[in-house]
Amino acid sequence: MASQETSRTLDVAGIGFGPSNLALAIALRERGREAPNAAFFERSTSFGWHRGMLIDDATMQISFLKDLVTLRDPRSSFSFLCYLQEHGRLVDFINHQILVPSRAEFHDYLAWAAARVPEAVSYGSEVIAVRPVPGDRAVDCVELVIRDVAEPGRTRTRLARNLVLATGLQPALPDGVEPSDRVWHSSDFLHRLAELPPAPERTFTVVGAGQSAAEITNHLLGTFPDARVHAVFSRYGYSVADDSPFANRIFDPAAVDDYYLASPAVRESLMRYHGNANYSVVDLDLIKEIYRRQYQEKVAGIHRLRIANVSRVRAVAPAAAGVDGVEVQIEFLPNGDVETVNSDIVIFATGYRPADPLPLLGELADFIELDDEGMLRVDRNYRVVTSEKLTCGIYLQGATEHTHGISSSLLSMTAVRSGEIAESLCADLRHSPARAVTGALRTP
Ligand SMILES: Cc1cc2nc3c(=O)[nH]c(=O)nc-3n(C[C@H](O)[C@H](O)[C@H](O)COP(=O)(O)OP(=O)(O)OC[C@H]3O[C@@H](n4cnc5c(N)ncnc54)[C@H](O)[C@@H]3O)c2cc1C
Structure with a gap:
């Protein structure tokens, strides 16, 4: 009507x-x-x-x-x-x-x-x-x-x-990945987490190396003392967001004028130079906090955070009959080796597109x-x-x-x-x- x-x-x-x-x-x-x-x-x-x-x-x-x-x-x-x-x-x-x-x-x-x-x-x-x-x-x-x-x-x-x-922005999932009860995009993170029934020793896989991925990893480790977290990303490690004073000028009103006037080649180079002020980067304090937590746990003989770096998720599929969770295939990019891990929840912090x-x-x-x-x-x-x-x-x-x-x-x-x-x-x-x-x- x-x-x-x-x-x-x-x-x-x-x-x-x-x-x-x-x-x-x-x-x-x-x-x-x-x-x-x-x-x-x-x-x-x-x-x-x-x-x-x-x-x-x-x-x-x-x-x-x-x-x-x-x-x-x-x-x-x-x-x-x-x-x-x-x-x-x-x-x-x-x-x-x-x-x-x-x-x-x-x-x-x-x-x-x-x-x-x-x-x-x-x-x-x-x-x-x-x-x-x-x-x-x-x-x-x-x-x-x-x-x-x-x-x-x-x-x-x-x-x-x-x-x-x-x-x-619209949440972006890798091709072939469909959201489900066990496969989430980071934009739904807290809503979905609130719906999870209590359960001990959950395993989470967090895909991505940006700010959201790091926040989610840190939050899971801090909130669920017996949870294990696999962090999967193609970088070698989390990289720092450049918020230093000169670089931060890329967000100034005057930078919009400069960018607007620039040729496609100059625009492209500006995005390349300063993408690390926003994309796939993490606040330094948070990086240090995750590292501190992982190190302290190592000292105590606990290994809850496993980082699969230089890696990508190749596929996500329901676990075999009778087994809870999802199977995540993780490819180590240097040699192509594929490891399959079982995870209760997979969270794709894989960004957004306009x-x-x-x-x-x-x-x-x-x-x-x-x-x-x-x-x-x-x-x-x-x-x-x-x-x-x-x-x-x-x-x-x-x-x-x-x-x-x-x-x-x-x-x-x-x-x-x-x-x-x-x-x-x-x-x-x-x-x-x-x-x-x-x-x-x-x-x-
Ligand atoms: C977790 C997170 C943290 C962030 N933190 C920062 C930060 O600290 N600093 C920063 O500069 N940027 C940050 N950003 C970037 C973010 O894009 C901006 O903060 C901000 O949300 C942009 O505002 P917006 O109004 O353009 O878009 P949005 O905030 O996405 O709002 C768009 C609105 O449009 C509505 N809508 C969409 N389609 C329709 C339709 N067809 N009809 C009616 N309504 C519709 C949606 O429901 C939504 O409410 C962050 C992004 C995320 C995901």
Whole structure:
């Protein structure tokens, strides 16, 4: 059953309400009287940010100053500092002398900010399709088809002059691996762990050498004193995330300009030089903690953590009849030897890939310009380049690593990027004859 939600055409429709579009909702609201008529649609039934990985003691990979607003406007009341003050922890946080809060605290901050813009978002609302609506001379409007998550057979539609896609990253499993009760992706880690019935001496296999893999390995060893963990990865050892001051500049707003202007060869070299600021790397403190734990256990004659380095998982299959668990085939890459180990649970911390915007955009894809590599062309303000036959704006938050660099899917640029998108949207709308009367963000 489909229904037209309301006849008013939105100036801006946001798809997804993670940190990126939350920051945009705030940036638009803070434009005061110029704020467009915007609504955001989020498939989760409440605000959440990587809940499956809110591991105790896990910390942020960025300074608290890279919150939703500070780099755009340090006077905003949506800053992490304002959150601390409202929760009576400002002085305590200062005395803590840290720049990186725990992930759990940052989640609480994000949820606090989201709760302050309730009129901006419809939760439990999954956008399942976007269709062009032809105008007199061009497609100047799109129709969103929105599924009610609580009642999946029910859809409604909404018209919008601009779209902002911020649908985040998608969990990536190696080819041929299917998730199951015993085979998980790291994004589900805490949810699945909570469902496990108590059992002694479990064996876990953790695949991957990035931050999530290391956090999961450390958490399992710390939480289950009699558990054994096989860590499998193709590196020789966990490698350190480069967060040193000069290298960290790759996450600066100015780096986006440089990357955007650079030739494909320079872009490629920048990603190669600085990929180790984000990809397949681990905080040094965590590496040292895992090493310390393994060494202390060795001293005591305990061997719970086994690292299969320079190795890869070749296959995962149910164990033989009558045996619990799964059989994991692990190939040692130097000589190709394959060992089969039995594991109760296998966790693939094998990363994410950006959501491809094109399937959701459906027929709109026909208007979109691609570059020589078949990638979306995106202007500096994150607006997808389209033919003149489409005047409706399509903006991307995330999925722009090929044009805007390594911070595209990260929080580092969220405040600034959402400010730039808000500015671009408002500039376009100022010149749009079809635009609705402006005002504060309205109820969707
Ligand atoms: C465990 C973990 C820790 C991280 N820590 C950091 C960190 O410390 N620092 C950092 O800079 N980055 C970090 N990242 C990177 C991460 O990508 C960003 O933190 C952040 O989540 C990006 O925000 P986003 O809003 O773009 O995407 P997301 O947070 O992924 O949000 C996207 C939202 O869109 C919704 N959605 C998707 N499709 C639809 C649809 N069709 N209709 C409606 N809603 C939809 C999803 O439900 C989701 O809520 C981390 C990532 C992970 C996995």
